[in-house]
Amino acid sequence: MALGLTQVIVARQPRVGIISSGDELVSPHVQPTLGQVRDVNAFTLSALVEQEGGVPVHFGIQPDRVDELLGAARQALQKSDVVVITAGSSASTRDLTAEVIDALGAPGVLVHGVNVRPGKPTILAVCAGKAVIGLPGNPVSALVIASLFVTPVLQVLLGLRRILPPPGVKATLTLNLPSQAGREDWFPVRLVASPQGFLAEPVFGKSNLIFTLARADGLIRIPADANGLQAGTPVDVTYM
Amino acid sequence: MALGLTQVIVARQPRVGIISSGDELVSPHVQPTLGQVRDVNAFTLSALVEQEGGVPVHFGIQPDRVDELLGAARQALQKSDVVVITAGSSASTRDLTAEVIDALGAPGVLVHGVNVRPGKPTILAVCAGKAVIGLPGNPVSALVIASLFVTPVLQVLLGLRRILPPPGVKATLTLNLPSQAGREDWFPVRLVASPQGFLAEPVFGKSNLIFTLARADGLIRIPADANGLQAGTPVDVTYM
Numbered sequence: 001m002a003l004g005l006t007q008v009i010v011a012r013q014p015r016v017g018i019i020s021s022g023d024e025l026v027s028p029h030v031q032p033t034l035g036q037v038r039d040v041n042a043f044t045l046s047a048l049v050e051q052e053g054g055v056p057v058h059f060g061i062q063p064d065r066v067d068e069l070l071g072a073a074r075q076a077l078q079k080s081d082v083v084v085i086t087a088g089s090s091a092s093t094r095d096l097t098a099e100v101i102d103a104l105g106a107p108g109v110l111v112h113g114v115n116v117r118p119g120k121p122t123i124l125a126v127c128a129g130k131a132v133i134g135l136p137g138n139p140v141s142a143l144v145i146a147s148l149f150v151t152p153v154l155q156v157l158l159g160l161r162r163i164l165p166p167p168g169v170k171a172t173l174t175l176n177l178p179s180q181a182g183r184e185d186w187f188p189v190r191l192v193a194s195p196q197g198f199l200a201e202p203v204f205g206k207s208n209l210i211f212t213l214a215r216a217d218g219l220i221r222i223p224a225d226a227n228g229l230q231a232g233t234p235v236d237v238t239y240m
Numbered sequence: 241m242a243l244g245l246t247q248v249i250v251a252r253q254p255r256v257g258i259i260s261s262g263d264e265l266v267s268p269h270v271q272p273t274l275g276q277v278r279d280v281n282a283f284t285l286s287a288l289v290e291q292e293g294g295v296p297v298h299f300g301i302q303p304d305r306v307d308e309l310l311g312a313a314r315q316a317l318q319k320s321d322v323v324v325i326t327a328g329s330s331a332s333t334r335d336l337t338a339e340v341i342d343a344l345g346a347p348g349v350l351v352h353g354v355n356v357r358p359g360k361p362t363i364l365a366v367c368a369g370k371a372v373i374g375l376p377g378n379p380v381s382a383l384v385i386a387s388l389f390v391t392p393v394l395q396v397l398l399g400l401r402r403i404l405p406p407p408g409v410k411a412t413l414t415l416n417l418p419s420q421a422g423r424e425d426w427f428p429v430r431l432v433a434s435p436q437g438f439l440a441e442p443v444f445g446k447s448n449l450i451f452t453l454a455r456a457d458g459l460i461r462i463p464a465d466a467n468g469l470q471a472g473t474p475v476d477v478t479y480m
Contacts, residue, residue, distance in 0.1 A: 001268040001280045002379070002450050028241040040241045139242070164431060164457060165438065167407025167479050191404060198405065210242050217404060239407050 014054045014157040016150070017076030017083045018045050021062045021069050021097065022137055040139040040210065041086040048146050052154045054082075070100045073132075077104055082153055083132045086142050087121065097134040101125045104132060115224060116184045119145035138208045144186050144219065147240065168218060168238040171200035177220075178228040188216030189237055200237050213240065254294045254397040256390070257316030257323040258285050261302045261309050261337065262377055280379045280450065281326040288386050292394045294322075310340045313372075317344055322393055323372045326382050327361065337374045341365045344372060355464060356424045359385035378448045384426050384459065387480065408458060408478040411440035417460075418468040428456030429477055440477050453480065 018041075025039040026032050039061055046056035059076045062069045069085075076083045083104075087097045102108040105128030114122045118141035123134030131153045135142040147166070155163050171191055179185045189200040200220060205212040218237035222229055229235065258281075265279040266272050279301055286296035299316045302309045309325075316323045323344075327337045342348040345368030354362045358381035363374030371393045375382040387406070395403050411431055419425045429440040440460060445452040458477035462469055469475065 001283045002278055004268055004271070004278060006269050028244055029246050031244070038242055038244060043241045162457075164479075165409045167409065169405045169407065170410060170476060217402075236410060239404075 011157070011159040014081040014154055015057050015079065016045075016049045016054045016154070017057050017059050017080030018042055018049075019059045019062055019069070019072050019076055019083070019085045021064060021085060021087060023064045025061045027061065041135070041137070041142045044139060044143050045084060045086070045135075045146055045150075048143065048150065049154070052151050053158050054154045064096055066096060066100060066103075069096065070103055073100050073104055077127060077130060077132070081130060081157055082150070083127075083130065084135060084146070084150060085123075085132070086135045087137045098123055101127065101132050101134060104128070114145075115182070116145070116148065116186065117180075118186070119148075122149065124149060139210050140188075140208060140213055143213065143240070147219075147238075166238050168236045169198060171198035171235055171237050172196065173220070173229055173231055173233045173235050174199050174201050176228065176231050177202055177222060179222040179226060181227050182224055184224045185222040186219045187222060188212045189218060189220050189235075190215060191217040191237060198237070200235050216240070251397070251399040254321040254394055255297050255319070256285075256289045256294045256394070257297050257299050257320030258282055258289075259299045259302055259309070259312050259316055259323070259325045261304060261325060261327060263304045265301045267301065281375070281377070281382045284379060284383050285324060285326070285375075285386055285390075288383065288390065289394070292391050293398050294394045304336055306336060306340060306343075309336065310343055313340050313344055317367060317370060317372070321370060321397055322390070323367075323370065324375060324386070324390060325372070326375045327377045338363055341367065341372050341374060344368070354385075355422070356385070356388065356426065357420075358426070359388075362389065364389060379450050380428075380448060380453055383453065383480070387459075387478075406478045408476045409438060411438035411475055411477050412436065413460070413469055413471055413473045413475050414439050414441050416468065416471050417442055417462060419462040419466060421467050422464055424464045425462040426459045427462060428452045429458060429460050429475075430455060431457040431477060438477075440475050456480070 020039045020042045024037050026036045028038040049056040059072045062072045085097055098109050109125045111124040119136055121136050122145050125132040135145050188203040192199045192201055203212045203216045218239045220235045260279045260282045264277050266276045268278040289296040297320055299312045302312045325337055338349050349365045351364040359376055361376050362385050365372040375385050428443040432439045432441055443452045443456045458479045460475045
């Protein structure tokens with residue numbers, strides 16, 4: 001504006017096709033019956049995609065069957081720049097997602113399983129020149145892994161030349177946090193103001209419990225080479 | 241969604257009335273003649289307001305005359321939840337803004353001048369129950385001060401109960417930065433990746449030069465009780 005440049009060329013917003021797979025899933029608008037669970041991932045992932053400048057496009061809830069999942073994935077790949085599939089909760093359906101992604105186009109699955117908790121059963125793939133990412137079905141894992149792997153893909157597609165670290169705030173950890181060495185852990189924490197600056201209070205709970213994210217302000221990372229973090233350690237709390 | 245709550249009550253987006261004042265200002269769509277300058281603030285402030293969840297509403301470029309500025313300010317106050325006026329560049333027009341704000345409604349101007357650089361001639365006011373903020377005309381100062389004072393107002397109007405610190409990233413300062421003790425300074429820096437983590441490289445230039453912001457990734461704060469910061473100091477870089 002200062003230079004009178006009132007028109008600039010911008011990147012097209014990347015379209016992200018989102019598929020939720022799992023025989024147990026129903027829409028949040030439907031009352032679940034025994035053994036059913038409401039699909040949360042399609043909504044949390046849409047919010048993440050919008051926040052990062054993309055356009056979420058939904059390709060529905062698909063059952064744990066190769067033909068139907070592959071049909072939806074093909075449609076998503078054709079109509080989107082990136083495809084994200086959240087897996088069903090059982091081990092067998094994870095293999096199903098990998099099988100479907102491999103059938104979508106070459107080179108297919110590049111990485112199956114990452115050394116991150118939560119989120120081990122992650123699939124990173126390229127099919128016919130587009131990124132295809134298989135996320136865990138667990139909503140907490142899906143959101144953490146999407147922050148780590150979907151966000152950078154969107155940043156590149158948006159044309160960002162310099163990828164800055166995700167924003168966060170410095171805080172002091174209030175409790176000892178154990179962690180298995182050799183694996184990167186992400187732990188939800190709540191920020192509490194104190195005269196010495198912000199404190200990071202861990203939010204405990206199994207990683208499949210959504211309240212751990214709902215009650216948290218951000219996540220802290222425990223590096224793979226650490227056995228955990230001691231109370232009093234300065235930590236970077238990454239906003240979600 | 242997990243609980244089947246598919247409708248929630250949300251806060252209305254706050255409307256922020258934006259007025260640029262100054263006889264020297266012209267629209268960026270117009271070729272400036274001698275002594276004229278393109279109005280940048282209306283656009284940077286609009287972007288900030290949208291980023292923070294508000295809706296910017298423009299009330300034009302107003303000349304340095306009480307009657308016209310007051311007319312526009314009254315209209316803005318009536319049609320907005322917050323009013324932001326960027327001042328002309330001379331000392332006399334700063335008093336003009338304060339005079340106009342005082343005439344808008346009780347209690348009027350609460351603070352005239354803050355101990356922050358850039359941004360000293362800031363006006364904080366409440367008129368008829370609404371926040372009215374007078375910003376410096378200098379585009380860099382206007383944006384820094386709006387981050388410090390307009391953003392929190394929007395967060396409160398949006399119903400945020402817990403105001404978290406603005407997001408940023410930890411980095412190591414590469415050069416000594418002098419600062420006058422007794423005044424809070426905000427300094428633009430560029431982030432450079434290094435094997436030891438991010439480095440914060442100061443972007444030097446007079447505070448009225450927009451390129452200092454254009455080339456920066458964020459700002460670092462030098463507290464009022466410091467004489468400056470030494471090279472090697474760990475700093476928090478606040479994203480803009």
